[in-house]
Amino acid sequence: MGDVTLEHVSKHYDDVTAVDDMNLDIDDGEFICLVGPSGCGKSTTMEMIAGLTIPSEGKMFIGDREVTNLPPKDRGVAMVFQNIALFPHMDVYDNISFGLRLRNYDKEEIERRVERAAEIVQLQGMLERMPDEMSGGQRQRVAIARAIVRNPGVFLMDEPLANLDAKLRVHMRTELQRLHKELDTTIIYVTHDQAEAMTMSDRIAVIDSGQLQQIDPPLVCYNEPANLFVAGFIGSPSMNFLDGEVAADGFSSTNIDVEFDPADLGVEPGTDVTMGIRPEDVYLVDEESLVSNPSHRIDAVTDVLEPMGDEIFVYLKLSESAETDLEDTSGVANDQLLMSVAPDTDIAEDEDVTVVLDRSRVHLFDTATGEAISHGIETPVQTSGAPGTEAESDD
Amino acid sequence: MGDVTLEHVSKHYDDVTAVDDMNLDIDDGEFICLVGPSGCGKSTTMEMIAGLTIPSEGKMFIGDREVTNLPPKDRGVAMVFQNIALFPHMDVYDNISFGLRLRNYDKEEIERRVERAAEIVQLQGMLERMPDEMSGGQRQRVAIARAIVRNPGVFLMDEPLANLDAKLRVHMRTELQRLHKELDTTIIYVTHDQAEAMTMSDRIAVIDSGQLQQIDPPLVCYNEPANLFVAGFIGSPSMNFLDGEVAADGFSSTNIDVEFDPADLGVEPGTDVTMGIRPEDVYLVDEESLVSNPSHRIDAVTDVLEPMGDEIFVYLKLSESAETDLEDTSGVANDQLLMSVAPDTDIAEDEDVTVVLDRSRVHLFDTATGEAISHGIETPVQTSGAPGTEAESDD
Amino acid sequence: MATEQQSGEALSESRRSGPYASAVNWVEALSETQFAYLLLTPALILLGVIAIYPLASTFSMSLYADQLTGSARLGEFVGLQNYIDLFTGARNYALPSAFLPTFTSEFPFVTNIYGSALMVTLIFTVFSVLFETLIGFGQALILDQDFRGRRWVRVAIIIPWAVPIVIQGMIWYLMFQPNIGFLVGTTENPALLNQLGLIGTTPLRNTADSLFLIIVADVWKTSAFMALLILAGMQSIDRSLYDVAKVAGASRWQQFKMITFPLILPSVLVAMLFRTISAMRVYGIIETMAGCQTVPSLSCLVVTTFNAPLYGTSATVAFVTAGIIAIVVSVYIVNFASEDL
Amino acid sequence: ISTGGGDGDNGDNGSNGGGDSDTSTPINTEETTEDITVKIAGDTRMADNSDAIVQSMRDAGLPDNISIDIIAGSQVTDNRQAQYQQWLGGGREEPTLLMMDSGWTIPFIARNQLQNLSESLPSEMISTIEDEYFEASVSTAKGSNGDLYGVPLFPDFPTMQYRKDLLRNAGYTDDDFDTWATESMSWEEFSKVTKEALDANDVQYGYTFQADVYEGLSCCDFNEFMTSYGGAFFGGRDNLFGPVGERPITVDEQSVLDSIRMVRTLIHGEDDEYALDGITGGIAPEAVLQWTEEPSRKPFTGGDAIMHRNWPYSITINGADDVFGEDLGVMPIPYGVPADEAKYEGTGGPVAALGGWHMTMNPNAPQQQKQAGAQVLEVMMKPQFQLDNFGIQGWIPPRPELLDSEEAKNVDVIGRYLSALKVAGNNAIPRPVTVVWPQQSGKVAQEVNNAYAQEKTPEQAMSDLKSQLEAIEQSLA
C-alpha cells in the first residue's frame, strides 16, 4: 500500500536537470532518508512523489497503482514542505486540521487529533495564533503537525526539523519514529542532519546532481560507501581522502602508505586510487592498543584544534609545507589529515604527534570513476567494526 | 563601531513577552551565537537590533549611538533572515546586489562583489535564476550572499545555514569565520546547530523564554553552565540529570551517589540538588583507567543502543523498573543514564555493564533555583578538562 | 571582499548628505503616525481641493432655493427645506419621477416600485452587482487558468469594460430597437425574448423591461471590472499554498473554498464595494438606452434637475444619494472593519 | 476660498458666476478696423462647412479684418444646452456668438445670460427680424419683455413624407399629390389613405413617427397632434411663453384627449377602447412608442413604410436619387380640426412643430468682440447669406419670402418641396418654452407615452399631467 517506486524518473527544467534517471524502490513501511548536497534534487523528487511536479520522463507507482499522472489528492500522501507554507489566513488550529476538514471528519475527531498533534510538536496553547505571530521553529512545527494529523500511506518530509533546536529535534525525532512504527506508513524524509539520517532511517538514499548514488542502511552508507561522493558526503567532519596509486605492496601516496595485497582486492598495481579514512579512525599512537589492525605510524604536526565539547578535531600537517585550509571541503588533500580525539586528550597546537590509521577502516576508491574498491583491509571480518553488524545483517 | 548594547530591552506582543529585560553587551568584532529553544526570542532580538521591531522597553546602542528608534538603513547592519526573504521579482544577481545598488556603487564594483559573494556561497552560474527556480538551500545561500556583499558594522544571521547540507555548512562556517576576521565586524548569529555555536562563536548567549541565561565562551557554557537550563540545553545529546540531595558525604540519590565534601562546595547537607553528567563523561569500567577521578562503580543494564557512526549512544537502565523513554527530553530521570561510547566498542543491548562517572565532570545544581553550585568535584584543577583552558582564560 | 573593507557602508553613508539626504532622514525619523499622515498628504490635498471643497460648496447650494429666472444661480436661503421637500414628496414635481416609493400597509407594501427613483436604483444595484460578481468570478476563474491563447481570451473578456458608455448604450439600444435589432419583434412576429415573455415589443419605453435590459447591458460591460479585480487577487496568492492543499487532498472545489476564496475575499469586497457605489450612481447607460424618464435612477434625478437647472434641488438630491449609498455600502464597511480598519 | 456663485453668503448670492455682464449696453455697430477673430459656438456641420460659410459671409460683406472661428459643438442638442449653461453661468467671455436651439433659448434669456439685442443693436436690424422672419421663430428668441435676444438663423419644420409610388398603387395620382403639397388633409383622410395604401402594397408599416419618451414627443409630435385638434398646453398661443403660474393648463381638454385617442387608434386600431371615431386604425406600429427620429426613419428609408413624419433633414435623405427621388412626396402635417373650428387662436389646421436655431450673443464678451459679433450677425441676416446656406448646409431661410425664390428652388432635393415647407413654416407652433419647460417636458412625454401605450386612459393621463404641470407652474409663482 505504501511502497513507492520510481522507474527511470527524470525532471528537466529549462536548462537544469533536477532529477536524472532516478530509480527508487521503497518498501511499504520503510523510513527512507534522502540526503545530498543542496540543489541535488531531493525536493524535486519529493514533489514528484507528491504529484506536485510531473516527471519529464519515467513512471511512478505508489502501492500497485501507477500514479505518474494522478493528482496529488489521490495519492494518499502527506507532506511537510521545505518552505513550510502555512496558510496565512488560518490560525494554527485551522492549519493543522486542514486535511481533516477536507475529509469531513467530525468535529470531536478533528479536535482530538489536532490536540494530539499539537502535543507532539509541543505547540499546546498556541492553537489560536496566526502564522505570522509565531517564530520560525513554531511555524515549522505547525507544518509538521499539519502532516501528522493525517494517516496517509506515505509521509513526505522535506527538512522538517531544520529550524528546531537540538533538544526539540531529538524529541521530534523520537516522535516521528514512534509515529512511523504506530502507523506503519512509509516515510520519505529529507534532512541535512547526519545524526537524523543515521538514527532514523531504515535506508539512506544519497543523491548527487539528480542521480542516486547509493541507497542502503545508514551504517552501510557510513562504513561501505559506494563511491567517493558518498564517502565524502556521509559523516561529519568528512572522511580524509588521499590520492595515490596501488603499489605492489599496497597503497602508496606522498605522505602515507598503507599495506595490502592488491591481489586480495582485485586491483592492478599502478591504478590510481584514492584512500579514505574517517577522522575517528585516526588514532594517536598512545591509543594504538585500541586498534586491532593499525597501519604504519605516521609522523605529523598538529595544526588547528577545534574543540567541540564532546570531542576535539585536530588538523594534522603531514608535511612542512602543508597549510590547514579549513575552507577546502573537496576532501582530497594529500598532506593533511583530520582526526578526532577525546575532549580530555592532552594535545596542543603545533605539537609533533605520531598517529596510526585503523586499517580495517581504510577505504579505497578508484580515482578515475570514484567507485569503491574496498572497505577495510586485511581483517578477518571483511568490513566494519562491531556495533554496526546487526544493522548490516538485514541488508 | 560595531559594539551592540541592549539595555533592559523587552518586547511584548499582545499576550506574549518575546524578549524580557534583555541586557547584552557585545563587543566590536565579536562573534556571538544566540541559542535557545524554539520561540525563545532569538529572532525578535535580532529584529530589534536591526531596527525592524521597536522594543517595548529599553534602549539599544550600536557603536556609541543610541539606535533605539533609528531606522534600519542607518544602523549599518546586514541581516540574513530566518525566512530567507528573497525578493521574488529579482533574479539572484539583483537580489545580491540590492543593497549595493541602493548605495550607488559603481557597476564594476557591484559586479566584482557579487561574483565574489556568489563564489563564497557556491552559486556561480546561477546569478540569472529567479528565486522560485532554486532549491531551498540555494535560496538560503542567496540570502547569505546578499548580506555578505555589504560591509556593515554588524552582521545579523538568523539560522543562515539551516537548509544546507553538512559539507556545505562546514564550508560556509569557515567562510563566515574568515569573513569575520577579515572585515572585523560584529556577527550575531542564531543557530540550532551546537557544532556551529561551539566552533564559531566567541561567546554563546543562551536564551530561554526571552530571558538571557548565560553569555560566555562556548566551552564555559559547555563545561560550566550557569544553570540547569543551560546545562541541559548545550550539548547533544543532553546532559544526564539525577535529582537527589546533599548528604554528609556528597550527593545522594536513588541509584547513584557521588562523594564530595559539602563544605568544599559551600552547600548545606540536606539541600535538594540535581546532579548532571554528560554522556561522554560516563565510562565503561574497562576504561576506568582513562578517568583521572572516577566515581563509584555503577551497575546498569544497557537498553537501547543508538549507533551514530562516529559514536554509539547507550541508554543505561539503573534499576529494573526503568524504561528508556526516548521521548522524555526533560532530562531528569533518576533511573536512567545515557552514555556515549566509541563506535567500535563491544557492547550489545540488554547486557549487564558497570560504568563509572568522571567526577571531575560532575555538575551540581540547586534543584530549587536551577543555579549551578559546582562544576567538577575534588580535582586539583578546579573545573573542566584540558583543552578548554585556553578558551576559559580569556573570559 | 578583503580589499575594500573600509570602503564599506560607513563611507557610503557619509557620502550621502545635502538637503535631499536630510529630507530623507527626516522622513525616516518620523513616527509611524506622522509618516502615515505625511504620505497621505498629497492624496488628501488633491481630494481636498478637487473633491471636498466642491462638495462643501455644493452642500451649501443644497441649502438654497432653486432660482430659474434672473442672474442669480440660487434663490434665498431655505435651510433644510429642500431636504424636507424631497423626503415628503413635495419636490416630486421637479423630478423625473418620485423619489421615495409610496408605501401601503398591504402587500407588496410599495405601490410604485418603478416610479420611485430609490426603488429603481436599488433594484438595479442588487441585480447588477449580484450578477456581475458571479459572472466576474467565473471569468476570473477561467482567466486564472493556464491555457493556450489565454491572453486573447483575457482581452476578450476585459474589453467590454473599455467600451464607452455611449457606445454600450448604442449597441444595446439598437439590438432592442424594433425594426433594427433582431432581439425584439412585433406583436405579430415576436422575437425569442418576446416569446419567452422576458420583454415586450417596445421594451425600451417600459420601465420594467428597460431596467432588465439595462441590467443585462451593465452586466455585460462591468463584469469585466469584477473579473479584473478578482483575477488580480487570485494572481497574488502564493502558489505554494495550493501545493500544500493539493497534497492535503483538497479537490479543486475545496482549494477554491478554503484557499482561493478567503484570500481573494478582500479584493472581492473592494470590487463589490465600488461596484455597488457606482451602480447606485448609474446614469449613463440609462440615458443612452432608455432615458431618465423611463428608468429614473437617483443620478437621473440629479442630472435632470441639474440641467433644468434647479441647482438647489440637484445639490440636495446629490447629497441624499450619497447618504443612501453610505447606508447601502455600510454592509461592506462592517465587513472591512471586522478585518482591518 | 469663496466662489462667485453658489455660496450665497451675500444677498446677491450666486450672481452669474462672477461675470458682471451687462446684457443691454448698446453695441457700437461701426465696422471694427483692427484684426479680430470672432468665435462662434456652432455645430459640427457648420464647422465642416466653415470655409464655404465664411466665403458666403465675405460675399455678403463681412470685412476681411474679421475672421471667424467656428467651434464644432455637439449636434446633440441637450449636450449643447448643458455646455452653454456652464459657460454662460460661469461667466466665460468666450465664445462671442452662440448657436442656440429655439427650443431652449428662452430660459437663457430669462436668466439674463444673453445679450439683449433690442437694446444693443440698431433698431433697423431688430425691426427687419420682427417683420420679415417667420413669426414663430422670432417668438422663441424673445424675452418676456418683448425684446429680442437672438437672431433666427434657420427654422426647422417637420412635414409628412410619403411614397408616391405606393400611393399610386392605391389609386392616387399626381394631382392628389400636388394638392396635398399645399393643402393639408385631415387625420381622418390621412389614416384612410394610408390604410388603403397599406392594403394595396406589401409594406410593413403605414405611418411612422416618433413617440418615444423624450423631448421630441412633448415638443413636437404630441404638440402637433394636440394643436392640430385645436388643443393647447396652456390655453392657446398667447400663453406659450408665460406667464408661468398664471396661465391656464388645458391639457385635459377634449381636443387634447381627442388627439390622444386619434393616435391610439392609429397605433392600436379601431378596437381600442378609446378609439376616435372616423379614424382608420392600425396603420402605425407599436414600435413608434420607442422610436425617435432615426429609428422611425429607418423603415421608411428602407422602403417599409408609406407615411413618415420627420424634419427636413430626412427629406434630403429620402429624396435622394438612390432612395426615392421623385417618388418622395412631402405634405404638411394633417390637421384634426380646421383652424376656424379650433378653440384657441392659432391652433387647428396643418400645424408643424417649430425647430430651428438662433444666433445669440454672449453678454460677457468684451466690447470689441461684441462689436465684431454684431457685424457678423448683420451679415448673417443678409438674404444672400441665407440662400447660400440653404444650399451649403440645408439651413432653411428664416424669411418665408426667400422660400419662393428661384435660388431656393434650385437647391437639390429639398428645393422641390418648398411649398409644403412654407405651409409648415407659416403654421409652425413653438413648444411652450419657459424656464420650467425642461421639467414639464419630461412629464408631458411620460404621460403622453403612457396614454399612447394604453397604459393609462387619455383622461387619466391628462389629468395626471395637468396636476403635475400645475405643481411645476406653481413652484415658480
Added chain:
Amino acid sequence: MSSEQPGAGLHDDDAEMKRGPFGRWVAKAIKNPGRVYRAMFYVATVFFLFTTLFPFYWLLIIALTPNRLISDMGLLPKGFNPEVFVTMFERVPFHLYMFNSFVLGITTTVIVLLLASLAGYVFGRLRFPGKGVLMLGILAISYFPPAAFLIPLFELFTGNTAISLGAVTISSPDLFNTPAPMVFPFSALFLPLSIFILTTFYGQIPDGLEDAARVEGTTRLGALFRVIVPLSAPGVATAGVLTFISVYNEFFFSFIMNNGEADSWAPIVAGILKYQGQFDTPYNLMAAASIVGVLPVAILVIIAQERIVSGLTAGALKE
C-alpha cells in the same frame, strides 16, 4: 492517532461496477475528474467568449452596413462597407481624440497610481490613529454623483474662484480647454478606488520582504517602490487599467471642461458624438469609431495583463 481509518483517496474500485450503456464518458469522467473539469472549463470559456464578444460582432455588423441600410438587421451585415473605417477619419479627426484620451488617461493613471500607492501603503501596512475615519472619508467621496462637483470645479478651473491668501486675493487660473481641468477631477474621483485596491494588495505583501529591503538600506518609501509595488504588480496593473479605461471613456467632465474640439483636449467620446447630427445618427460611423477607439485599450490590456498575471509572490518566504 493510531486507530484511524486508512489513508484517504485510495479506494476507487467501485467505479468499475457501473458500466451502463450511458456511462462510458461518465465512467471515464469519474475515473479522471480532470476530464469533466476540462469539459466544464471549455464550455464556460466558450460561453463567456460568446457573451462578451457577441455585442462586438453586432457593433461590427452595424459598422459594415451602410447607414442607409441599417434597419431590420439580422446576424450578417447588410451590404459590406469597409470604407467606413476611412470615412470615420475623414469626417472627424478621430485619431486626435484618441490621442487626447490616451494622454489624459496616462497622465491621470500616473497621478492616481502614485498617490494611491502612498495612501495604499499607509492604509495597508501601517497602524495609526484615524485610519478608519480617513478611509471612510476617502470612500465617501465616491458616493457623490459627478454632477455634485461640477459647478464649483468649473468655476475653479475657469478662473472664477478667488483664493484669499491674507490680504492678497488671487483668482484661480483659467484652464478651460487644457487637460488640467479634466486630469485633476479624474484623479480625485478615481483615486478612492485605486486606494482601496492597492490597500488590499499592499496589505498582503509579507512583512518579511519589506523588512529585508529596509535592512538592505532602503527607506520605508524605498521599500514601497522597490519591493511592495513590484510584488503587487497584479493589483497595481489592475488599478492602472481600471483607472485608464475609466478616464479614456470619461465624458462628464471632459464634456464641460472644454469646447469639444480635438485641439482642446476633448476625449474620444466627444469625437464619437461628433458624428451625430441633431436628428440623424450615422450608427455605422459611430460603431466603426468605437471599434477603432477600443483598440488602444485592447493593446494596453495585453501589455498590462503580463503584470496582472505575474503572480510573483510564490515562494517569497519560508514560512
